[in-house]
Amino acid sequence: MATSDEAKAALPFSLLANPRIGDWLRVLPGGLVEVRSGKVELGQGVLTALAQVAAEELDIDVARVRMVAAVTGISPDEGYTSGSMSIQNSGAALRVACAEARAVYLGVAADRWDVPADLLTVQDGTMAAPDGRTTSYWELADDELLDRPATGLAEPKAASGYRIVGTSVPRVDLPDKLAPRPRFVHDVALDGMLYGRVVRPPSRGATLLDVGAEPAMALPGVVAVVRDGSFLGVIAAREEVALRAADLLRADAKWQEEPSLPDEDDLPAFLTSAPAETGVLAESAPPASGPARPAAGSHEATYHRPYLAHAAMGPSSATALARTAPARTALARTAQARTASAGSEAGIRLEVWTHSQGVYLLRRELARTLKLTEDQVRVRHVEGAGCYGHNGADDAAMDAALLALAVPGRPVQVVWSRSDELGWAPYGPAAVVRIAAEVDARGDVLSWQHEIWGNGHVNRPGFARPVGLLAASHRDGGEPIGPAGDPPLERGGGSGRNAVPGYAFPAYRAVSHRLSVMPLRTSSLRSLGGFLNVFAIESFMDELAQAAGRDPVEYRLAQLADPRGRAVIEAVVRRSGWAERSASGSPGSSGSSGSSGSSRSVGHGIGYARYKNSSAYCAVVAEVEAVTEVRVRRLTIAVDAGLVINPDGAENQVEGGAIQATSWTLKERVRFNSLTVTSDTWDSYPILRFSEVPAVEVEFLPGDGNPSLGVGETAQGPTAAAIGNALCDALGVRVRTLPLTEQQILAAMPD
Amino acid sequence: MADTDPIRVAVLVNGRREEVRTEQDTALLYVLRNHLGLKGTRFGCGLGLCGACLVLIDGRPAYSCDTPMWAVEDREVITVEGLGAPERPHPVAQAIIDGQAAQCGFCISGVVISAAGLLASNDDPSEDEVRAALDRNLCRCGAHNRIVRAVLAAASHLRASRDSD
Numbered sequence: 064m065a066t067s068d069e070a071k072a073a074l075p076f077s078l079l080a081n082p083r084i085g086d087w088l089r090v091l092p093g094g095l096v097e098v099r100s101g102k103v104e105l106g107q108g109v110l111t112a113l114a115q116v117a118a119e120e121l122d123i124d125v126a127r128v129r130m131v132a133a134v135t136g137i138s139p140d141e142g143y144t145s146g147s148m149s150i151q152n153s154g155a156a157l158r159v160a161c162a163e164a165r166a167v168y169l170g171v172a173a174d175r176w177d178v179p180a181d182l183l184t185v186q187d188g189t190m191a192a193p194d195g196r197t198t199s200y201w202e203l204a205d206d207e208l209l210d211r212p213a214t215g216l217a218e219p220k221a222a223s224g225y226r227i228v229g230t231s232v233p234r235v236d237l238p239d240k241l242a243p244r245p246r247f248v249h250d251v252a253l254d255g256m257l258y259g260r261v262v263r264p265p266s267r268g269a270t271l272l273d274v275g276a277e278p279a280m281a282l283p284g285v286v287a288v289v290r291d292g293s294f295l296g297v298i299a300a301r302e303e304v305a306l307r308a309a310d311l312l313r314a315d316a317k318w319q320e321e322p323s324l325p326d327e328d329d330l331p332a333f334l335t336s337a338p339a340e341t342g343v344l345a346e347s348a349p350p351a352s353g354p355a356r357p358a359a360g361s362h363e364a365t366y367h368r369p370y371l372a373h374a375a376m377g378p379s380s381a382t383a384l385a386r387t388a389p390a391r392t393a394l395a396r397t398a399q400a401r402t403a404s405a406g407s408e409a410g411i412r413l414e415v416w417t418h419s420q421g422v423y424l425l426r427r428e429l430a431r432t433l434k435l436t437e438d439q440v441r442v443r444h445v446e447g448a449g450c451y452g453h454n455g456a457d458d459a460a461m462d463a464a465l466l467a468l469a470v471p472g473r474p475v476q477v478v479w480s481r482s483d484e485l486g487w488a489p490y491g492p493a494a495v496v497r498i499a500a501e502v503d504a505r506g507d508v509l510s511w512q513h514e515i516w517g518n519g520h521v522n523r524p525g526f527a528r529p530v531g532l533l534a535a536s537h538r539d540g541g542e543p544i545g546p547a548g549d550p551p552l553e554r555g556g557g558s559g560r561n562a563v564p565g566y567a568f569p570a571y572r573a574v575s576h577r578l579s580v581m582p583l584r585t586s587s588l589r590s591l592g593g594f595l596n597v598f599a600i601e602s603f604m605d606e607l608a609q610a611a612g613r614d615p616v617e618y619r620l621a622q623l624a625d626p627r628g629r630a631v632i633e634a635v636v637r638r639s640g641w642a643e644r645s646a647s648g649s650p651g652s653s654g655s656s657g658s659s660g661s662s663r664s665v666g667h668g669i670g671y672a673r674y675k676n677s678s679a680y681c682a683v684v685a686e687v688e689a690v691t692e693v694r695v696r697r698l699t700i701a702v703d704a705g706l707v708i709n710p711d712g713a714e715n716q717v718e719g720g721a722i723q724a725t726s727w728t729l730k731e732r733v734r735f736n737s738l739t740v741t742s743d744t745w746d747s748y749p750i751l752r753f754s755e756v757p758a759v760e761v762e763f764l765p766g767d768g769n770p771s772l773g774v775g776e777t778a779q780g781p782t783a784a785a786i787g788n789a790l791c792d793a794l795g796v797r798v799r800t801l802p803l804t805e806q807q808i809l810a811a812m813p814d
Numbered sequence: 815m816a817d818t819d820p821i822r823v824a825v826l827v828n829g830r831r832e833e834v835r836t837e838q839d840t841a842l843l844y845v846l847r848n849h850l851g852l853k854g855t856r857f858g859c860g861l862g863l864c865g866a867c868l869v870l871i872d873g874r875p876a877y878s879c880d881t882p883m884w885a886v887e888d889r890e891v892i893t894v895e896g897l898g899a900p901e902r903p904h905p906v907a908q909a910i911i912d913g914q915a916a917q918c919g920f921c922i923s924g925v926v927i928s929a930a931g932l933l934a935s936n937d938d939p940s941e942d943e944v945r946a947a948l949d950r951n952l953c954r955c956g957a958h959n960r961i962v963r964a965v966l967a968a969a970s971h972l973r974a975s976r977d978s979d
Contacts, residue, residue, distance in 0.1 A: 233911070448954070
């Protein structure tokens with residue numbers, strides 16, 4: 064038995080940070096358990112999976128669990144919902160907290176009956192003694208029982224005893240979304256709510272010189288025009304009026320503009336020449352002992368991805384309400400209301416409804432920017448459209464807060480335009496990766512050099528300098544948002560994510576050149592640098608295999624030591640019929656020399672990675688058809704994510720990730736001119752449509768007692784690589800620049 | 815340009831005649847969501863390019879985000895709320911729940927409208943026909959294949975219930 068100190072030290076990370084059991088769950092007399100997680104629903108189904116974990120440990124039906132959306136001051140603080148860590152962190156904390164809560168309630172029943180607790184059983188919350196006496200959590204419900212820190216002394220269940228975890232419990236949020244009942248942040252409807260719109264600058268770095276508010280103010284229903292430096296917004300009683308007023312302001316505003324963006328047609332040249340901080344991410348020298356194999360050849364190639372947009376279906380939105388001391392009267396019909404000083408007043412209470420990924424961090428940054436104390440701000444999570452990283456959610460919250468402070472007592476709802484969503488939310492960074500390798504006589508790698516040029520991937524509020532909120536940078540005295548950073552590789556890395564090869568190469572070195580200028584604001588997008596790094600590594604592996612005249616699968620397996628990695632490759636090979644495709648002897652198949660000019664237009668390719676080198680294993684086989692454009696016909700995917708909490712939910716995440724990665728790989732590229740982003744509609748930023756989506760098959764390998772690993776990002780890089788390799792198989796052309804459009808294919812063709 | 819006070823505008827939504835005070839050129843979407851509280855119809859792009867805002871106008875899928883109020887006078891608007899009741903969702907909505915055919919669900923009202931429009935005229939569509947009908951809807955989460963299977967399942971369910979009548 065562990066001592067209490069040992070048990071406490073072994074508590075999951077999130078539980079150490081939020082040790083009070085009552086912060087995690089609450090038993091309600093009506094037969095329900097409220098469960099609070101600091102993680103938020105992003106459309107990934109995490110609340111359902113966490114409800115399963117809680118129900119499992121409490122021995123209750125999952126239908127009795129009510130997941131409470133994160134809200135500051137009440138929910139545990141678990142930072143951001145990001146990096147595929149929710150199951151690993153929040154799941155682990157809930158497992159221990161719920162096991163302990165179960166033990167506490169059993170202890171009360173045991174004391175009451177004077178029976179040893181370990182003789183009692185629990186079934187759907189009803190506790191029974193051997194003599195048949197029963198009581199329940201609901202009868203004994205008492206918040207004070209859980210008002211204690213977790214000790215780690217209650218043993219959670221062994222995975223072999225799971226009845227709810229590991230089953231495909233339906234999503235808890237979908238019935239509302241299909242009924243439909245209002246559930247999205249855009250659906251928040253408060254008494255007396257006003258509608259706000261922000262008029263963004265016409266270009267990056269533009270400053271607002273002058274704006275005439277009168278035409279907008281003349282519209283019936285306009286309540287206030289808010290200007291603070293280059294931040295310009297309007298508030299109206301009806302949304303349609305806010306839209307018209309914003310158009311009038313936009314037409315009237317005079318801006319000073321300056322070109323600030325690089326040449327989009329020569330982006331790799333900019334990325335590799337811009338000022339940057341260079342650092343070695345990781346390296347491993349060859350073993351000193353033993354005879355070194357002589358190098359028989361070397362190979363080098365350079366890969367590129369453009370900026371990518373989050374492009375969620377619902378634009379960012381937030382609602383905010385500023386309450387002041389009762390003596391203060393609301394501003395009404397005040398032109399040019401200023402917000403700069405409004406926040407600094409004591410007595411203000413600001414409440415924000417947001418789809419932010421981190422309610423506590425957003426609260427801290429809002430308070431800091433608005434000169435409020437954190438106690439003056441409450442941030443509530445409400446679901447938004449699908450979230451794939453640091454999008455405009457936090458920015459919209461700041462917009463709503465600034466507008467709400469101009470009309471105290473009245474809630475203000477802000478919804479971004481599509482143009483602002485595609486044009487002003489942070490982007491996944493453009494980057495260049497160059498890989499160079501020396502190989503032995505068989506073609507196996509002796510040494511491997513991986514170099515990355517591009518902006519960092521983490522620029523979230525709380526990490527960005529000086530303030531990671533768009534409107535804060537536009538306000539009077541605001542400073543531009545500084546270049547994004549990268550977490551260290553031990554914490555998953557940013558641009559260096561997955562830059563360390565997963566293969567057993569004798570020597571490797573990964574170097575990052577992180578730009579210290581940031582023409583377009585970049586931050587986290589699903590899988591961060593893993594997308595390009597895996598695309599590059601796995602494309603390069605195929606290039607090396609081809610140069611050595613070896614089959615891409617055999618080539619990989621020959622250099623992959625990790626048995627779980629080998630297993631996903633072997634599984635995907637089996638399931639996709641890879642061998643049959645090779646045996647068909649079709650020309651141009653990987654391993655033979657590319658037969659450019661042949662009429663063959665169908666190809667197969669493989670991609671593999673262990674996400675973050677520490678999370679789920681994933682191998683993908685793509686079948687593509689390439690004539691004038693690339694069409695992905697089928698993706699076969701094998702994943703080892705350890706213990707899968709909800710198989711159907713996990714499959715949905717992997718399939719969705721693969722389809723999104725297909726869209727990035729085939730179609731997506733943020734477009735811009737010297738002044739600003741021009742791809743601000745679905746016409747200029749097209750994404751994959753229903754008729755273009757490939758068939759997708761996902762197979763999960765047995766968990767084999769391994770702990771749960773997040774699955775939301777694991778397919779991104781392997782999918783891109785599999786498609787690129789399949790394209791090369793089909794056409795004999797190696798395309799190293801994303802997206803794989805007709806234009807890039809033509810550019811990659813030998814002269 | 816509407817710089818005079820709003821006027822009374824009438825519209826027939828889900829079988830009810832509604833009167834709201836707005837301008838003639840206000841997009842139907844805002845009347846549905848804010849004036850009538852029908853939040854199922856969603857703003858996605860405002861340009862009729864993503865399908866989140868689809869409603870049926872005289873039985874045909876139409877973008878409510880760029881349909882002005884003057885254009886729906888004397889026409890019948892059906893929103894996703896009008897296709898079923900929370901307790902008894904439209905067969906397509908039910909099939910989406912049964913098949914867990916969504917992730918974030920933001921696009922799903924528009925998908926249900928498109929599919930309902932398709933099934934009203936063709937209750938035995940091929941997979942390609944379903945995909946073609948849904949091409950006006952964008953989905954960013956990658957739930958496409960599940961959605962297509964759900965629509966095919968709903969079609970089969972509709973045919974079965976019709977045959978048993």
